[in-house]
Amino acid sequence: MPIIVNVDVMMAKRKISSTELSQKMGITMANLSILKNNKAKAVRFSTLEKLCEILDCQPGDILEYVKD
Template identity: 80%
Template sequence: MSIVVNLDVMMAKRKMSMTELSHKVDITMANLSILKNNKAKAVRFSTLEAICKTLDCQPGDILEYVNDEDNKKKDL
């Protein structure tokens, strides 16, 4: 099982740059990049809350569960 971060999709929908989101959420560009590029192992609820508030979205708009078995079937 995998959790996919669709932060880039929501940022594009809201026409917000990483720099702008970084400043509004008070998160470093490096940490935001790790999250955006699906490299994060965890995310604090306070960070997720700040991102959702800034982007006016729900956590489910950013985080998506993807079943690895479904992905393997698609690759065949």
């Protein structure tokens, strides 16, 4: 898949655990895991906005396009 989700990279940079991020976002650990492991087929703008708010980053820090 040419779109890579770098949530795990930003979490490491911000030193935040999966448990803490899922609680702050109000999503389950399972849904966060789907994002972290690049298994998501889509991401809502509201979810992306919340990730950026909590991780203090830009959407481009989380999403990356890699040509096949």
